[in-house]
Amino acid sequence: MTGQGRIIIDCLQYCNWSREIFEEMRAGGVSAVHVTICYHEQFRETVTNIEQWNRWFQQHGDLIVPGRTADDVRAAHESGRTAIIFGFQNCSPIEDDVGLIEIVHQLGARFMQLSYNNQSLLATGCYEAEDPGITRFGKQAIGEMNRVGLVIDMSHSAERSTLEAIELSQRPIAITHANPAFWHPALRNKSDDVLKALGASGGMLGFSLYPFHLKNTTECRLDEFCSMIADTADLMGLDNIGIGTDLVQGHGNEVVEWMRNGRWSLDMDFGEGSKDNAGWPDPLPWFGGNRDFGNIVEGLRAKGFTETDIDKVMGGNWLKFYETSFGPQEKA
Amino acid sequence: MTGQGRIIIDCLQYCNWSREIFEEMRAGGVSAVHVTICYHEQFRETVTNIEQWNRWFQQHGDLIVPGRTADDVRAAHESGRTAIIFGFQNCSPIEDDVGLIEIVHQLGARFMQLSYNNQSLLATGCYEAEDPGITRFGKQAIGEMNRVGLVIDMSHSAERSTLEAIELSQRPIAITHANPAFWHPALRNKSDDVLKALGASGGMLGFSLYPFHLKNTTECRLDEFCSMIADTADLMGLDNIGIGTDLVQGHGNEVVEWMRNGRWSLDMDFGEGSKDNAGWPDPLPWFGGNRDFGNIVEGLRAKGFTETDIDKVMGGNWLKFYETSFGPQEKA
Numbered sequence: 110m111t112g113q114g115r116i117i118i119d120c121l122q123y124c125n126w127s128r129e130i131f132e133e134m135r136a137g138g139v140s141a142v143h144v145t146i147c148y149h150e151q152f153r154e155t156v157t158n159i160e161q162w163n164r165w166f167q168q169h170g171d172l173i174v175p176g177r178t179a180d181d182v183r184a185a186h187e188s189g190r191t192a193i194i195f196g197f198q199n200c201s202p203i204e205d206d207v208g209l210i211e212i213v214h215q216l217g218a219r220f221m222q223l224s225y226n227n228q229s230l231l232a233t234g235c236y237e238a239e240d241p242g243i244t245r246f247g248k249q250a251i252g253e254m255n256r257v258g259l260v261i262d263m264s265h266s267a268e269r270s271t272l273e274a275i276e277l278s279q280r281p282i283a284i285t286h287a288n289p290a291f292w293h294p295a296l297r298n299k300s301d302d303v304l305k306a307l308g309a310s311g312g313m314l315g316f317s318l319y320p321f322h323l324k325n326t327t328e329c330r331l332d333e334f335c336s337m338i339a340d341t342a343d344l345m346g347l348d349n350i351g352i353g354t355d356l357v358q359g360h361g362n363e364v365v366e367w368m369r370n371g372r373w374s375l376d377m378d379f380g381e382g383s384k385d386n387a388g389w390p391d392p393l394p395w396f397g398g399n400r401d402f403g404n405i406v407e408g409l410r411a412k413g414f415t416e417t418d419i420d421k422v423m424g425g426n427w428l429k430f431y432e433t434s435f436g437p438q439e440k441a
Numbered sequence: 442m443t444g445q446g447r448i449i450i451d452c453l454q455y456c457n458w459s460r461e462i463f464e465e466m467r468a469g470g471v472s473a474v475h476v477t478i479c480y481h482e483q484f485r486e487t488v489t490n491i492e493q494w495n496r497w498f499q500q501h502g503d504l505i506v507p508g509r510t511a512d513d514v515r516a517a518h519e520s521g522r523t524a525i526i527f528g529f530q531n532c533s534p535i536e537d538d539v540g541l542i543e544i545v546h547q548l549g550a551r552f553m554q555l556s557y558n559n560q561s562l563l564a565t566g567c568y569e570a571e572d573p574g575i576t577r578f579g580k581q582a583i584g585e586m587n588r589v590g591l592v593i594d595m596s597h598s599a600e601r602s603t604l605e606a607i608e609l610s611q612r613p614i615a616i617t618h619a620n621p622a623f624w625h626p627a628l629r630n631k632s633d634d635v636l637k638a639l640g641a642s643g644g645m646l647g648f649s650l651y652p653f654h655l656k657n658t659t660e661c662r663l664d665e666f667c668s669m670i671a672d673t674a675d676l677m678g679l680d681n682i683g684i685g686t687d688l689v690q691g692h693g694n695e696v697v698e699w700m701r702n703g704r705w706s707l708d709m710d711f712g713e714g715s716k717d718n719a720g721w722p723d724p725l726p727w728f729g730g731n732r733d734f735g736n737i738v739e740g741l742r743a744k745g746f747t748e749t750d751i752d753k754v755m756g757g758n759w760l761k762f763y764e765t766s767f768g769p770q771e772k773a
Binding site: 152153156157159160161163164206208209211212215216217 | 484485489495541549
């Protein structure tokens with residue numbers, strides 16, 4: 110598949126990466142994937158993760174390339190490869206040092222969540238009882254992220270912090286992987302207020318396929334998922350939505366424990382699961398990996414989406430967002 | 442001074458950087474300076490130094506720009522600014538991790554010494570009693586530096602290690618700041634064997650103006666210095682020599698102590714100085730800073746160098762070397 114068909118972009122995955130998974134990206138015609146390279150790692154640990162990706166780019170250069178710009182995504186599409194875009198699910202890589210924002214951008218990072226479930230130095234996570242909003246350091250970080258072109262991602266952040274980030278940021282922000290709370294009221298899903306403010310500011314929502322974010326979890330049907338997409342387009346705009354599957358493949362339970370507990374918890378935290386359901390959720394029958402994006406296309410078509418609108422949802426909107434988000438801020 | 446006259450390149454300085462010094466670079470018409478950003482700093486500390494430079498590039502963008510390619514130097518020359526090229530005088534920033542070589546290249550580093558005076562993990566320094574040559578890690582590092590385009594600099598390395606580095610490296614290496622031992626037999630200056638092997642392999646020598654590397658130190662006359670340049674050109678080739686002043690401006694004695702002692706010594710090490718002469722040497726009357734490169738031009742002219750040859754020595758040779766050295770290695 111070389112330069113044919115629509116550009117498909119998945120704006121969040123966290124797999125146990127291997128040549129097999131990169132081959133599946135090609136089999137599924139995926140032109141870009143935003144990959145999580147940090148949950149709780151501090152700067153030096155994150156650099157080690159980037160070193161690992163640098164080696165994968167060498168070893169599997171026939172399948173994957175670094176994705177730092179929209180043009181990198183287009184070139185990957187043309188050459189039948191997948192552009193890999195680095196993102197952090199937490200702000201731990203910048204530690205307490207605003208200067209590290211430009212450094213991680215120089216090393217290829219293009220998305221950073223201001224908080225992951227918990228309170229961070231920058232913002233509040235969605236599982237905290239109280240949300241005091243963006244911190245003093247958070248305001249500095251937003252300004253610097255705007256300047257260099259590191260996209261603010263509020264997928265795991267709390268309501269007030271998210272609304273303040275949308276307001277404070279001079280550039281549109283993203284919620285790379287979440288669904289509307291009106292459809293499934295999980296703590297990780299987003300209110301109408303957030304989604305409307307996000308759309309009105311030119312921001313982007315990526316629809317998650319992680320079962321805990323879906324109505325009836327693994328029982329969720331494709332047509333229900335696509336109805337939700339249609340309803341969300343009505344709420345926040347068809348130009349402001351895309352895919353961010355939150356796909357996890359091949360990881361053992363020690364990885365979900367790392368995501369949920371990092372080094373911060375002495376008690377076991379079960380996140381979106383529970384003591385009786387502590388591991389990964391079962392995968393969806395109609396979306397198990399990178400080969401299955403065609404099913405979503407079919408579902409949208411059955412729901413009455415035009416081919417042009419399907420292009421937008423499956424990758425065109427993200428590509429347009431990357432075009433204006435990944436480089437330095439234009440001087441006012 | 443915008444895009445006029447010859448391209449002047451100084452391939453080693455370590456000043457107490459300030460707007461005043463950047464202005465002196467412009468007053469002297471210097472198109473590029475290789476600046477030392479590390480003596481003994483490990484990775485994280487070196488990143489902090491890069492953060493400081495990132496801020497200077499923002500604050501003084503009218504005077505200085507990042508120098509990562511030969512084209513950056515040409516563009517700086519055309520726009521009347523100075524390209525700043527990052528280099529390490531030691532391999533401490535890569536710690537014990539070969540993957541950090543690509544990381545520091547991504548962050549802008551273009552030169553790295555394999556050792557600084559002492560034995561390192563990669564090679565032997567010029568003040569050690571024994572020189573066992575390039576280590577196992579050193580061989581891996583040379584291959585990786587070749588691959589990404591991080592230039593091997595052996596200015597402070599010992600004889601055998603230097604000859605082995607020239608031999609092992611698939612790309613020409615540099616001695617950015619030293620003089621021939623035949624002229625002044627300091628431990629830091631280089632033997633005829635090294636200089637001939639360096640020239641024959643397409644490598645570069647930058648002539649130092651640090652008084653300890655000069656005959657009669659601060660008493661050295663300009664015409665003696667230029668005679669030495671002519672003799673070195675005869676030995677190793679006129680296309681393989683340039684300037685690497687080792688200029689130090691504005692630093693207190695705590696900085697020379699850091700250079701000499703780092704964190705490795707409990708006893709005070711006086712380096713090229715002595716207990717009775719522990720501080721910085723006095724500056725030369727005919728070279729005190731970035732405004733004085735015209736004096737060297739005059740000295741070369743008086744010595745009978747043609748204008749074409751002066752262009753080469755003052756910057757043209759370095760620019761040509763940068764052109765083929767700073768990018769990824771061509772596949773064989």
